[in-house]
Amino acid sequence: MIKIEHLRKEYPNATPLKDVCVEINKDDVITIIGPSGTGKSTLIRCLNQLDPPTSGKVWVDGECITDKNCDISKIRRKMGMVFQSFNLFNHMTIIENIMAAPVDLLKKSSQQAYDDGMELLRTVGLAEKAFNYPDELSGGQKQRVAIARTLAMEPEIVLFDEPTSALDPEMVGEVEAVIRDLAKKGLTMMIVTHDMRFAREVSNRVFYMDEGGVYEDGTPQQIFDDPQKENTKRFIKRIKIFEKLITSRDFDFIKFNNDLDEFARKNLVPKKSLYRLRTVFEELCTQIIIPELEKDFVLSFQAEYSQKEETVTAAIRYSGKEFNPMDSGNFLSVSLAENASESICHSYSGEDEFTNTVTVKVK
Amino acid sequence: MKKTVALLLAAIMLVMAFAGCKTENETLLSEDSALSDFSNAKIGVVTGTVPAIILPDMLPDAEYIQYTSFTDAAIALESGKVDAFPVEEAVCWAMGWEGLYFDTTKEKIVPVEAGIVFGKGLNPKLQEEFNAFLKDYSESGKLAALHEKWISPTEPEDIIEYESITGSKGTIKVAISGVQKPFTYIKNGRFAGHDIDMISDFAREYDYTLEFHEVGFAAFISGVTTGNYDMGASGLVITEERKESLDFSDPYYSGGFVFAIPKSGNEAERTLEDFENATLGVIVGSIYDGYSREFFPNAAIDSYQTFADLFQCVKQGKIDGFLLDIPNLNAVKRTDPGLSHIEIPGCYVDIGYAFGKDDKGEKLQSQMNEFIAELKENGTYDVLFEKWCGEKEPVGALKAPEYPETNEKLKICLDVSRKPYVYLLENEFAGLEVEIMYLFCEKYGYAPEFESAQWTSGVAGLKEGKYDVVSCGIYITEERKESVNFCDPYISPDVVMVIYEGTEESDFFAGLAESFEKTFIREDRWKLIAQGVITTVVISFFSVLFGTAFGFGLYMLIRSRNKAVSNITKVIFKIYSKILAGTPILVILMILFYVIFGKTDISGAVVSVIAFTLLFGSFVCGHLAITVDSIDKGQIEAALALGYSRNQAFFRIVLPQALKIFMPTFIGETVGLIKGTSVVGYITVNDLTKMGDIIRSNTYEAFFPLIATAVIYFIITWIAADLLGIIAKKFDPKKRKPENILKGVAK
């Protein structure tokens, strides 16, 4: 139904979409997830051209809507959009909000629009608020009205731009219920959301957006339970990374510790895990490995903390000849390191820059 | 509630304004006052006296307070409890003996004669005798001598020995009043007075023994009527009523009742020396500015805008005096007798008509010279002069004659603040120069087209060719001759120092009513005000209407998708609104009127509408942009997402919400514009403010016309704001009545 070809969106300061190629089928309920700034909202806003793409083509039902001659207003009538900040028309009553577009654009009679509108309001459970004004409603109610307003135009696809992000937790449920209902009824939807649980529940397809495009595309089970690609995994598992490159024996140890403290604070690493990680670094790297290395060395220290699983792993990679720190005679350091870890594994590969790899699972 | 508070404030404002203002009592009571001047006064009358009886009929609107004696009435006058009291002339002289000095009106209320009274028909012989005596007494001059003795400022000292008058024919009992100076009164325990002297002489001559009996007035009348007393004497006034019950002798005294009024203030004559260090008023840049500085180098000079201001200030004492040509002063003095003047020897001005410095102007100049010489020769000028510059105000409007269509049009600028040369009489142009001009046009085949404007505008207009003549009793000076042609002066009146000698006291409310009458009723002046109101309202209305359309149009151009159109409009708008914001609207009006549209025929009113349309349009465009911008963009996006075009989204979603925010400021700016139009008088438009000014110049009243103008503006803006408020309500979607939402849809 919708085909997106090499979609690119550039801003003066950033290019959130570098190259997006994807197809959307009828009855798809697609949730779009990913870290901030990766172009999730931009993607759907490029679809209905609220933000016109810098380059690329979009086809809707065989019609190229990125063409200059295309009457975008007409296309938009087939696509509905629900916004994070609801955007109801403040000077109209609720029912007027819903009736406005069908009467003005679809040329429905007022009576017809009214009846259909009231029906929609009933569906979303807000018929009694028909003659209130938007500022009299709660956030969840406003969003439900916004959804009804979009549905009044009988769109073929509805785009949701973080529909529950601006809501208090108590109200998230009522909006999600409506969306779930629509999915059941077979409405084609694209939903940008941060709510993984909901995404998993309601969609048949998940787009993980990263690095300027649809980084990974799969079923909810695929994406959430078994992500294939690195970034996806990290995102799903909410992995936080601390990475440092050391190239000299006189590296700034104090700064390193401060940065490590900062990382731990920001990502809520538990105290004990931090202690042990620090121990792993100090004993293995500072005390054992670095003194062993030749003058021109590189050492990469990478720690990963998974907020989801609450585990810390460290990967120490360094150049030079094969050397396993656990084999060094440094009893003190080794025992301390061992005490702080679940497992320490060393491997050597002559081909990489980092010939030695020590993987530590911190307790 | 709000309206009540507003009304209350308006009332307080009025009262406070008046409390501070000294209203003129136009009828200042003085020796020269006419009886009618007392029509609203508080008059103290002595019960039973002739004036007490007849005055209420003569002056029914006056307030009368009864006193039992003239002394009481006199004391009341001294303390200000009454404005005046009627008193017989002779009696009034005598009051001076007691130290009560008053001025009296020259005009008599009623002439009276005094006679001796006898009981009706009771003693005809005695009457005859007395009348004979009186004839002799009078012919011999003794009566006159007696008058001179007793009707004088000083009290006679000699004592009459009346007790020793005895006669053989019997005793005559003479009733007298003890308190009727100078006729009969008690002095040091004895009786004295004119009548005492006279009757003593009678008794002596006709051989009677004299017995004076001092009685109160009521007893006096009844006593004589019943015959208890043979005669009664106390300077009793002969009246028909009294004649019914009493017989009078022939009259022995002729006098009359006059009004006694408070003695006027400082009578000292002022001279020019008094003005050495005084404060003088002048009109900025006028010929008197120079004269005043020349003649009174040490005086302080205060500058004012109009003659009306100068008159007002000299009355209030803000200035000690100002220079003016005497005909102007005399014309104003007719209604303001408190004004006076001091002569300035050797100071005079030349007055004439002003013409343009071109061929036409020269032609007019020589024609006018010819014409005036003719008028003076055949005496017409003197007739006209007498009419306009005489003692009395001419009655009735000056009707403009009909001129044939073919006559050449003559554009004449009149400054109507110069009585008696040019002014408004019953809303028509009138004055010496106007009538001369009518006649001039008749003779030389012109058709005059008058336009009322300030003389400065007129002179500027002469240069531009806007006017052919400026007529306003304009002073001919060498400096002015450089830019205009003058006819030879037709009058060279003396210049005098105008001063004020009246008092300011008056009854506040009477003064209020009078001011109202002068401002509105007299000469149907309310019509002028109505015209002014219409002008102000029309200019304001069209300025707001066109300004709104213009501003809205500009805004839509700025919004245009076409970059070129949008950018050009933005630049134009920025420049022109910056200019308007930084320049006073008055200056803009004058530039438009005198410079840009100077050579055209466009009227001041049209120029005003243009100027205010530009001004208002600037506001509308700018403010509309701000309010539209303030509408959250998300709603526009939602509209677009639904399939609305940009324009549809603007008109359906953004504009209704923007207008709601826009309206309050719009109403405020409209009110500001209405008030702002008050300066259009400077470009010859007769709006409400200008009309108030014109009335001020004619009535020489300051406060009432001004306060009235302010109140009318207040009312106009109030109505405008209310009307716009009703419209504004229509723009507030939330204020819609529930029934009106979704009309026609079954719910």
Added chain:
Amino acid sequence: MNIEKTQNAAELEIKVRGRLDTATAPQLEAELKESLSGIEKLILDFAELDYLSSAGLRVLLSAQKTMNKQGEMVVRGINETIAEIFEVTGFCDILTIE
């Protein structure tokens, strides 16, 4: 790291606050070198010690050796983690822990 010394005749108490690691161990070492002459009892208060690495352990070992000749050394106020370190590395046998 913060070192607080309290001397009572021949008794010296040193309170260590903060981390005792590769960067800060030399500071303690220097301090001890300076202050230990004539001391018969050295008390190390580790109540506010946040972190101890092998570098720190080495300094402790050296201090213990020195005090063995002069008198005695006592370590007190250690927390669970530090105790664990002493266990695992065998230092609990070397040091006198209160």
